[in-house]
Amino acid sequence: MIGKGGCPEQASAKICMRVLVITGAGVSAESGISTFRGKDGYWRNLDPTKLATPEAFARDPNLVWNWYCERRQRIRKAQPNPAHQAIANLALQADEFLLVTQNVDDLHLRAGLPPEKMVQIHGDIFMTRCSRCEFRRYEHEQEQDGASLPKCPDCGALMRPGVVWFGEQLDLRKIGEVENFVTGGDCDLVIVAGTSALFGYIIDWALRARGQAGQLIEVNPEETSLSQFATRSFREPAGVALPRVVDELLSNGSA
Numbered sequence: 001m002i003g004k005g006g007c008p009e010q011a012s013a014k015i016c017m018r019v020l021v022i023t024g025a026g027v028s029a030e031s032g033i034s035t036f037r038g039k040d041g042y043w044r045n046l047d048p049t050k051l052a053t054p055e056a057f058a059r060d061p062n063l064v065w066n067w068y069c070e071r072r073q074r075i076r077k078a079q080p081n082p083a084h085q086a087i088a089n090l091a092l093q094a095d096e097f098l099l100v101t102q103n104v105d106d107l108h109l110r111a112g113l114p115p116e117k118m119v120q121i122h123g124d125i126f127m128t129r130c131s132r133c134e135f136r137r138y139e140h141e142q143e144q145d146g147a148s149l150p151k152c153p154d155c156g157a158l159m160r161p162g163v164v165w166f167g168e169q170l171d172l173r174k175i176g177e178v179e180n181f182v183t184g185g186d187c188d189l190v191i192v193a194g195t196s197a198l199f200g201y202i203i204d205w206a207l208r209a210r211g212q213a214g215q216l217i218e219v220n221p222e223e224t225s226l227s228q229f230a231t232r233s234f235r236e237p238a239g240v241a242l243p244r245v246v247d248e249l250l251s252n253g254s255a
């Protein structure tokens with residue numbers, strides 16, 4: 001599997017495999033970013049219907065906006081962990097690769113993962129967009145705590161976080177990118193790490209990508225609805241298991 005003479009798609013690749021990686025909040029947990037449903041997860045103490053729905057934003061836009069400001073500040077202070085680094089390394093070494101992340105943080109990118117090899121299916125917390133027109137912008141600047149809710153410079157409507165809220169459609173262009181990869185040939189390896197895999201499309205993409213013969217590796221300290229389909233499960237933190245999995249791939253071409 002290791003391409004001595006280089007791999008079919010990429011001469012420079014060291015792992016001649018077609019790889020899909022799917023991640024969730026658990027991958028950023030070791031960077032100090034809360035998960036949603038794990039221990040101390042956001043949804044254990046906070047009500048998602050009060051913070052992550054269009055209705056919540058309509059009801060109390062400042063409450064919602066400030067919660068996302070807090071989360072952006074926390075993410076800016078966080079650093080990618082060995083799980084992010086291992087996935088970035090795999091992205092650079094694998095012949096064909098795509099990361100589908102449910103995470104809205106930028107830790108995969110900051111770990112060096114090429115942006116063209118990633119789809120943030122639930123959006124990007126640093127992107128804000130107008131709640132009415134097509135205006136979007138990237139929130140580079142450190143926000144002033146309690147900064148008031150900005151208005152759209154184009155139409156004057158409220159700006160909102162550029163993430164997908166409960167009850168909202170996924171971005172069709174992003175679904176298209178994932179479908180292109182999933183239907184573009186069976187994967188030799190699918191890794192699903194740090195997600196409770198609650199959404200049907202996550203399980204569907206993982207199983208379709210794996211096809212008949214591919215491997216499906218799950219990395220999660222806890223069982224999930226995907227565990228029954230896994231060919232190997234690592235009941236360990238992603239920051240511990242993923243560097244080992246990727247080292248194994250680099251040393252003998254298969255996990």
Ligand code: APR
Nearest residue numbers: 024025026029035036037038102194195196220222237238
């Ligand atoms: N390493 C690997 N997995 C971990 C770790 C860790 N260090 N810590 C926790 N986990 C696992 C938990 O066991 C849990 O199964 O990560 C999973 C996190 O699950 P959720 O909190 O449900 O997060 P996620 O699956 O990403 O949620 C999906 O739901 O709330 C919405 O839009 C939000 O993108 C999010 C989506």
